[in-house]
Amino acid sequence: MSSRRPIYLDYAATTPVDERVAEKMFRFMTVGGAFGNPASRSHSFGWEAEKAVEEAREQVAALVGADPREIVWTSGATEADNLAIKGAAHFYQKKGRHIVTVKTEHKAVLDTCRQLEREGFEVTYLDPEPSGLLDMAKLEAALRDDTVLVSVMHVNNEIGVIQDIEAIGNLTRSRGVLFHVDAAQSTGKVPLDLSKLPVDLMSFSAHKTYGPKGVGALYVSRKPRVRLEAQMHGGGHERGMRSGTLAPHQIIGMGEAFRIAREEMGAENERLRMLRDRLWEGLSGMDEVYLNGDLERRVAGNLNVSFNFVEGESLIMALKDIAVSSGSACTSASLEPSYVLRALGRDDELAHSSIRFSVGRYTTVEEIDHTIALVKSAVEKLRELSPLWEMHQEGVDLKTVEWVAH
Amino acid sequence: MAYSDKVIDHYENPRNVGSLDKADPHVGTGMVGAPACGDVMKLQIRVNDAGVIEDARFKTYGCGSAIASSSLLTEWVKGKTLEEAGAIRNTQIAEELALPPVKIHCSVLAEDAIKAAIADFRKKSVQGHPADHEEPQRLSA
Numbered sequence: 001m002s003s004r005r006p007i008y009l010d011y012a013a014t015t016p017v018d019e020r021v022a023e024k025m026f027r028f029m030t031v032g033g034a035f036g037n038p039a040s041r042s043h044s045f046g047w048e049a050e051k052a053v054e055e056a057r058e059q060v061a062a063l064v065g066a067d068p069r070e071i072v073w074t075s076g077a078t079e080a081d082n083l084a085i086k087g088a089a090h091f092y093q094k095k096g097r098h099i100v101t102v103k104t105e106h107k108a109v110l111d112t113c114r115q116l117e118r119e120g121f122e123v124t125y126l127d128p129e130p131s132g133l134l135d136m137a138k139l140e141a142a143l144r145d146d147t148v149l150v151s152v153m154h155v156n157n158e159i160g161v162i163q164d165i166e167a168i169g170n171l172t173r174s175r176g177v178l179f180h181v182d183a184a185q186s187t188g189k190v191p192l193d194l195s196k197l198p199v200d201l202m203s204f205s206a207h208k209t210y211g212p213k214g215v216g217a218l219y220v221s222r223k224p225r226v227r228l229e230a231q232m233h234g235g236g237h238e239r240g241m242r243s244g245t246l247a248p249h250q251i252i253g254m255g256e257a258f259r260i261a262r263e264e265m266g267a268e269n270e271r272l273r274m275l276r277d278r279l280w281e282g283l284s285g286m287d288e289v290y291l292n293g294d295l296e297r298r299v300a301g302n303l304n305v306s307f308n309f310v311e312g313e314s315l316i317m318a319l320k321d322i323a324v325s326s327g328s329a330c331t332s333a334s335l336e337p338s339y340v341l342r343a344l345g346r347d348d349e350l351a352h353s354s355i356r357f358s359v360g361r362y363t364t365v366e367e368i369d370h371t372i373a374l375v376k377s378a379v380e381k382l383r384e385l386s387p388l389w390e391m392h393q394e395g396v397d398l399k400t401v402e403w404v405a406h
Numbered sequence: 407m408a409y410s411d412k413v414i415d416h417y418e419n420p421r422n423v424g425s426l427d428k429a430d431p432h433v434g435t436g437m438v439g440a441p442a443c444g445d446v447m448k449l450q451i452r453v454n455d456a457g458v459i460e461d462a463r464f465k466t467y468g469c470g471s472a473i474a475s476s477s478l479l480t481e482w483v484k485g486k487t488l489e490e491a492g493a494i495r496n497t498q499i500a501e502e503l504a505l506p507p508v509k510i511h512c513s514v515l516a517e518d519a520i521k522a523a524i525a526d527f528r529k530k531s532v533q534g535h536p537a538d539h540e541e542p543q544r545l546s547a
Contacts, residue, residue, distance in 0.1 A: 311444055313469040317409070317417060337444065348442035385423055385473060387448035387465040388441060403440030404518075 006323045007367045011208075011301055011360030012157055012185060013325060018210040018361070021256045025212065028052060028249040038246050039237060049248045056255025060204065060217055063258040064183075065193035072218045072238045073251055077184035078108040080203035080218035081151075083242060084180045085112045087228030088149050088201065089121055092178070096146030097121045100139065102153070103343040104128050109151050109182055130345050131294040132161035140171060149178045154192075154202075155185035158340040158356055159293030160302025162190055169198030178226060184208055184216070188261030189269065189299045194219060200226045206250070210361060211257030215250035218242075268361065273300035275359045275368050280305075282372030286379060288392070292341055292354055303357040306341075306350040307375075309389040310382045315355060318378035322371055325356045349388075349398070409470055410504035416474035421481050424463040426450040434527025438518040445472045445512065449519035451483060451491070453527055459483050459491055464519075471509040475499050475516040483520060492524050 008016075017025075027033045028049070038053045040046025054068070061068040074080045089099060101113055103125045113123045124142045129135050134152060143150075150172050155162050165181050172179040180201040186192060188209040194202065202219040206212055220226050220241065234243030280303055283289055288308035307315060312326035326338075337351035346354075355375075359368070383389040388398060409417070425448075428435045433452050439445040445468035452461040462480040466473045478499060483491040496513035499505075505513055 309467065311468050311472075313444075314417070314473060317470045348444075352441070352444045385420060385465055386467040387437065387446055388467045390425065390448075390465060398441060403442070403446070404438050404522075 004321075006321050007371060008323045009357045009359060009363065009367075009371065010323045010325055011363075012160070012356060012358035014207050014213065015210045015360055016362065017207075017212055017253065018257060018260060020260060021211055021253050024256045025249045025253040028252050034248070036248075038248055039235065053246055053248055053251050056251045059255035059259040059262075063187060063192070063262045064202070064204070064219065065195045065197075066219050067195075067222060070194070070219050070222050072220055072241050073246055074203075074216045074218055074242055075214055076207070076216040077106075077182060077203045077205035078216075079242075080205075080216050081106070081108040081180075081182055082112050083218050083228060083231050084201040084203060084220075085109065085149065085151055086116065086231055087241070088178050088180065088226070089116050090229040091227050092148045093121075096144075096148040098124070098144050098147045099149045099151065100124045100126065100142045100147060101151045102126045102128055102134055104132065104156055104158075104340045105151065105153050106157055106182055106184070109153065113151070127343060127345075131297075132156055132159050132292075132340075132344055133294060133297060134163055134168070136164075136167055136171065139168065143171075143175055143177060147175070147177050149180060151180040151182070153182040153185075155183070155190060155299050156293070156340065157185050158338060159304045159344075160185070160299045160358075161293045162186075162297045162299060164297075165199060166197055172200075173198045185299065187258060188265050189301065191265070194221075200224070201228075206254035206257055209257050209261050212250050212253040215247060215254045217254070269300045272359050272363075275363055275365065276300055276303050276357075278365070279303055279357060279359070279368050279372065282369070283375060286376060290350060292344065292346065292350075301359045303359075304341075304354060305357070306346070306354045307379050308350060308353060309386045309392055310353050310379055312337075312353050312355060314382055315353070315378060318382060319355075319374060322374060326354060412478075412503050413470055413474040413505070416477040416503070417470040420464075420473060420477040422461075422463050422477065422484075423465065425465065426452055426461065426463050431530050432527075434523040434525075434530065436519045436522025436524075436526060438522055439468070439515050441467065444468060445515055447472065447476050447515050447519045449476060449479065449516075449523045451520075451523045451527065453488065457487050457489075459486055459488070468512065468515075469509070471503065471505055471512040472515060474503050475505075475512045476519065478502060479516045479520055488524050488527070491520055494520060 034048045036045030036049040038050040057068040057071050169179050178200045182203045184205040200221045205216045232243050237243050290306040292304040316326050341351035426433045435450045437448045448465045450463045451459045454460050462483050464476040464480050466476045496517040499513040
């Protein structure tokens with residue numbers, strides 16, 4: 001490519017595979033490498049692949065404080081969410097058919113819940129507080145005698161806020177309700193110790209933590225023991241919970257990525273926080289710029305900002321030298337404003353004008369400074385074009401205007 | 407989303423950005439859309455005594471296609487009579503800019519905007535008596 005690539009500030013969508021991870025993965029594919037099927041019991045090709053897969057399982061378990069036997073490989077966090085929610089709902093449906101979740105969950109959770117509704121389950125979708133965090137009293141009030149599962153994500157993919165999963169887990173344990181956590185955005189960003197956390201099921205993804213796409217894992221607690229109905233049937237792999245030949249190169253990549261995350265998390269988060277704060281300091285100097293989500297209870301790398309009176313898609317078009325998301329990557333193909341920001345009670349205008357910046361391992365100070373300059377000039381240009389900005393400057397309260405909706 | 411070269415050209419070099427004095431009896435103002443929908447277009451025309459659009463200005467809050475649709479429209483209506491301008495159809499705009507199906511509503515909004523501006527001007531002409539000889543004052547954006 002002759003032209004320079006844009007500055008990548010979309011680490012919450014995906015991360016590049018760390019070079020150390022890619023190098024290790026390659027050793028498990030070709031004829032000279034450990035290409036065997038880990039389920040092959042009768043020869044050393046199978047044994048060496050199995051050994052590497054089990055090492056990776058230990059590495060993943062170590063990052064989150066789990067027993068390796070509690071880790072089930074999946075194709076990613078979406079599959080892990082499906083297995084956890086459908087698997088638990090189906091297995092425990094004689095106990096009850098009510099599930100509680102939150103409106104700001106990832107679609108992998110929300111759409112799975114919708115499917116269960118079609119099967120006759122009842123689902124309560126809670127509104128978060130304007131900060132993005134869940135009010136424990138509202139959760140407690142939503143629990144019923146027939147509630148079998150609560151699913152709340154740890155770190156929100158759009159606004160990066162961190163839910164208090166310990167408090168939620170204590171509540172669900174006291175009520176005998178299972179607790180699933182989507183932690184796709186947490187690994188390497190927030191310390192997790194499942195040996196202490198009252199969580200029954202937790203979903204992980206490799207590609208948000210500098211591992212490969214196409215692999216993830218589900219933590220299934222052994223103490224107390226949680227049972228699931230398999231969603232994928234076949235050779236009985238992964239203790240019967242998820243059949244299908246394991247993909248050693250992917251799994252080893254996830255293991256290595258999580259090993260690196262465990263070792264480097266402390267220093268990395270400090271650096272990301274510095275970059276994120278520098279970006280926010282640069283952008284918040286402008287008029288009518290709003291931070292979405294709580295600033296304190298938030299992962300280091302995320303900044304979600306609304307630029308009032310500027311429409312998000314046109315802003316992204318102006319920021320063609322920066323790779324960022326408007327809303328989340330999963331919904332940005334549609335014209336709807338972010339459902340996450342709407343659930344926080346943000347006005348549609350502000351939801352339409354939001355940009356998610358997520359910094360990561362390869363982001364530099366120079367890139368942040370360049371981004372600040374580009375965003376400022378783009379916002380100024382678009383505000384010159386914006387009739388809403390003009391009205392705001394003239395002192396018109398846009399809420400009092402009767403719009404001709406279309 | 408992939409934009410056509412014409413959309414990108416209008417987006418990067420929008421024509422006729424700005425505002426005219428909406429109190430001027432020669433000026434018609436059309437404002438359509440809603441912030442909640444992600445598009446608001448303001449289109450203004452200055453009409454001479456012969457009923458010809460001498461000048462047009464726009465401001466748009468919206469995606470690149472909405473900005474391009476309104477920019478293109480200001481180019482097209484200049485020099486046209488009110489009747490000619492009112493006959494512009496959204497399909498012509500969509501075709502010229504090669505808008506994809508999900509962006510057709512941007513061209514619809516542009517058609518609504520010119521119709522609203524013409525209606526506003528006509529309403530003013532009936533109510534008041536445009537000062538025929540004075541050069542209307544123009545406010546720069």
